[in-house]
Amino acid sequence: xxxxxxxxxxxxxxxxxxxxxxxxxxxxxxxxxxxxxxxxxxxxxxxxxxxxxxxxxxxxxxxxxxxxxxxxxxxxxxxxxxxxxxxxxxxxxxxxxxxxxxxxxxxxxxxxxxxxxxxxxxxxxxxxxxxxxxxxxxxxxxxxxxxxxxxxxxxxxxxxxxxxxxxxxxxxxxxxxxxxxxxxxxxxxxxxxxxxxxxxxxxxxxxxxxxxxxxxxxxxxxxxxxxxxxxxxxxxxxxxxxxxxxxxxxxxxxxxxxxxxxxxxxxxxxxxxxxxxxxxxxxxxxxxxxxxxxxxxxxxxxxxxxxxxxxxxxxxxxxxxxxxxxxxxxxxxxxxxxxxxxxxxxxxxxxxxxxxxxxxxxxxxxxxxxxxxxxxxxxxxxxxxxxxxxxxxxxxxxxxxxxxxxxxxxxxxxxxxxxxxxxxxxxxxxxxxxxxxxxxxxxxxxxxxxxxxxxxxxxxxxxxxxxxxxxxxxxxxxxxxxxxxxxxxxxxxxxxxxxxxxxxxxxxxxxxxxxxxxxxxxxxxxxxxxxxxxxxxxxxxxxxxxxxxxxxxxxxxxxxxxxxxxxxxxxxxxxxxxxxxxxxxxxxxxxxxxxxxxxxxxxxxxxxxxxxxxxxxxxxxxxxxxxxxxxxxxxxxxxxxxxxxxxxxxxxxxxxxxxxxxxxxxxxxxxxxxxxxxxxxxxxxxxxxxxxxxxxxxxxxxxxxxxxxxxxxxxxxxxx
Numbered sequence: 001x002x003x004x005x006x007x008x009x010x011x012x013x014x015x016x017x018x019x020x021x022x023x024x025x026x027x028x029x030x031x032x033x034x035x036x037x038x039x040x041x042x043x044x045x046x047x048x049x050x051x052x053x054x055x056x057x058x059x060x061x062x063x064x065x066x067x068x069x070x071x072x073x074x075x076x077x078x079x080x081x082x083x084x085x086x087x088x089x090x091x092x093x094x095x096x097x098x099x100x101x102x103x104x105x106x107x108x109x110x111x112x113x114x115x116x117x118x119x120x121x122x123x124x125x126x127x128x129x130x131x132x133x134x135x136x137x138x139x140x141x142x143x144x145x146x147x148x149x150x151x152x153x154x155x156x157x158x159x160x161x162x163x164x165x166x167x168x169x170x171x172x173x174x175x176x177x178x179x180x181x182x183x184x185x186x187x188x189x190x191x192x193x194x195x196x197x198x199x200x201x202x203x204x205x206x207x208x209x210x211x212x213x214x215x216x217x218x219x220x221x222x223x224x225x226x227x228x229x230x231x232x233x234x235x236x237x238x239x240x241x242x243x244x245x246x247x248x249x250x251x252x253x254x255x256x257x258x259x260x261x262x263x264x265x266x267x268x269x270x271x272x273x274x275x276x277x278x279x280x281x282x283x284x285x286x287x288x289x290x291x292x293x294x295x296x297x298x299x300x301x302x303x304x305x306x307x308x309x310x311x312x313x314x315x316x317x318x319x320x321x322x323x324x325x326x327x328x329x330x331x332x333x334x335x336x337x338x339x340x341x342x343x344x345x346x347x348x349x350x351x352x353x354x355x356x357x358x359x360x361x362x363x364x365x366x367x368x369x370x371x372x373x374x375x376x377x378x379x380x381x382x383x384x385x386x387x388x389x390x391x392x393x394x395x396x397x398x399x400x401x402x403x404x405x406x407x408x409x410x411x412x413x414x415x416x417x418x419x420x421x422x423x424x425x426x427x428x429x430x431x432x433x434x435x436x437x438x439x440x441x442x443x444x445x446x447x448x449x450x451x452x453x454x455x456x457x458x459x460x461x462x463x464x465x466x467x468x469x470x471x472x473x474x475x476x477x478x479x480x481x482x483x484x485x486x487x488x489x490x491x492x493x494x495x496x497x498x499x500x501x502x503x504x505x506x507x508x509x510x511x512x513x514x515x516x517x518x519x520x521x522x523x524x525x526x527x528x529x530x531x532x533x534x535x536x537x538x539x540x541x542x543x544x545x546x547x548x549x550x551x552x553x554x555x556x557x558x559x560x561x562x563x564x565x566x567x568x569x570x571x572x573x574x575x576x577x578x579x580x581x582x583x584x585x586x587x588x589x590x591x592x593x594x595x596x597x598x599x600x601x602x603x604x605x606x607x608x609x610x611x612x613x614x615x616x617x618x619x620x621x622x623x624x625x626x627x628x629x630x631x632x633x634x635x636x637x638x639x640x641x642x643x644x645x646x647x648x649x650x651x652x653x654x655x656x657x658x659x660x661x662x663x664x665x666x667x668x669x670x671x672x673x674x675x676x677x678x679x680x681x682x683x684x685x686x687x688x689x690x691x692x693x694x695x696x697x698x699x700x701x702x703x704x705x706x707x708x709x710x711x712x713x714x715x716x717x718x719x720x
Contacts, residue, residue: 322383
């Protein structure tokens with residue numbers, strides 16, 4: 001019988017239901033070796049195990065003749081054998097003892113492994129699947145060009161032989177920076193870059209190039225291993241990594257082995273990474289590939305014998321690979337309480353097209369697309385259904401943390417912590433049309449995750465990126481410390497067909513984004529026509545742009561037919577709410593406060609109502625309430641607005657628009673006939689406590705209180 005036949009799937013659904021019920025009951029079970037399942041339904045894996053053993057015991061027996069398996073793959077094979085022999089009559093649990101499991105290749109599961117199986121951490125222990133290798137053998141040498149300074153070094157023969165090239169290093173659980181120029185200081189001096197000296201390509205957005213000029217003194221032609229030096233170029237909403245192929249000191253022209261997708265202009269900023277001569281600050285490191293030698297400048301208090309240093313070898317650590325085009329899916333697998341760490345990054349494949357660029361040369365692309373959308377993930381699912389990754393940790397990566405690809409339906413990404421990520425946290429993307437029924441992606445639950453310290457390599461990475469996915473729950477996540485957007489959903493530009501619909505983006509806490517590195521970003525960033533999609537009850541604050549566009553909720557090109565309600569957005573470098581262009585959006589019962597430029601903006605008006613604004617509290621310091629955008633939009637012509645409360649704090653003068661000074665003059669444009677200017681009576685506006693007093697005048701307008709107490713991840717069930 002086919003593992004994907006209807007009768008088999010029905011049987012597995014019954015078993016999966018039993019497994020989920022058991023998991024719920026076991027949340028209060030004592031932290032000891034589980035004994036509730038029958039012997040055939042439990043296997044164990046341990047660093048002290050042996051793949052020749054039965055895997056039926058959590059510890060080796062006295063004479064070391066039997067005990068747990070040594071690898072998760074051997075446990076997978078044991079479950080598969082039960083399935084093939086028709087002995088699989090109940091849900092299976094594989095308990096994994098604590099310790100480090102160094103991977104020679106990613107863990108892999110395919111459609112043949114489909115069965116109600118939970119791969120879980122042994123109670124009270126932390127198993128770690130490691131894609132890297134520990135580095136030791138340190139010795140102390142005199143610094144090669146800083147008098148009186150010392151540097152740690154170690155010899156790596158595999159590097160010298162060209163068999164290993166790592167671009168990340170972690171010491172004592174912390175990412176260490178490759179030597180770079182200019183240096184990045186502590187806050188608030190974190191944003192420190194060079195500026196392009198002169199444009200080297202056309203003046204539209206997408207005339208890419210592989211040459212550009214730099215200012216005098218930025219690049220030294222005598223730098224060691226020049227072709228290992230990398231320019232990291234920051235455009236409006238992407239970064240591009242451009243290795244130096246050659247440098248002409250006479251013209252100060254850099255030629256890269258990669259082509260930018262976007263035009264390189266004078267307003268672009270960049271930094272230079274992996275420069276041996278820039279190895280000057282404690283914590284920095286440099287890998288001399290030609291010599292096979294690693295250099296590290298220790299932090300104060302670090303000693304060679306006491307540090308744990310790791311470098312990555314694998315880019316991905318776990319793959320669930322169905323074949324959705326053939327109707328073959330990985331189903332019913334669940335992973336809980338596992339840690340995945342140390343994964344490498346790479347540039348786009350040499351065969352990749354430069355994307356939107358109009359450049360005539362054929363050099364490969366320097367970017368992984370907007371939002372680093374094309375970059376892989378450490379844990380990758382394709383053709384996966386009814387699977388779950390819960391309460392896991394993904395850290396120290398070069399790419400995204402978790403991805404749901406083509407044909408991923410009804411999966412759970414719940415309660416995980418993803419941090420120190422090269423790109424973003426979680427991304428999903430399926431077929432762009434419902435006609436490809438086996439390839440569509442949707443009905444996934446991405447909730448209660450903590451995603452932070454992301455975009456460390458590919459700065460445009462997004463906390464949760466949802467492309468071409470429908471009926472998904474993206475809720476109760478805590479997302480912060482990224483250089484681009486927190487949540488992005490849709491990914492069809494304009495009014496074309498969009499499979500993204502009926503998504504729920506609710507009760508997420510999103511804050512501290514951008515840091516002045518990129519532009520055109522939002523706490524929540526939407527694209528395209530998305531009927532049934534709801535953005536509700538989110539708390540968004542502290543988004544800092546580079547040159548423009550640090551928004552709270554950002555409805556970009558063609559965003560339409562969405563409901564935006566009960567959100568609190570405050571302290572944004574641009575506006576709390578921004579629509580580029582779109583239609584038929586309803587924006588109600590939100591608190592929008594303290595946008596630096598204004599509070600509500602429409603960039604481009606069209607011959608329809610872009611959005612309706614009703615029953616909102618809109619607060620400013622001194623910036624206007626409303627603004628038109630780059631197309632000189634007269635916002636009053638393209639929106640409907642009424643029953644809002646407006647207020648300015650601090651006694652500073654403010655306007656409704658740059659033209660309309662007062663509510664009365666704004667009302668003459670046909671808007672806000674029933675709106676008022678009044679103090680909303682927040683509990684403590686200086687502390688950003690927007691709780692309303694019982695006698696707030698907003699209630700007379702129909703405003704409903706917004707309860708922020710349940711924002712972000714919900715508490716996990718306590719173990720008794």
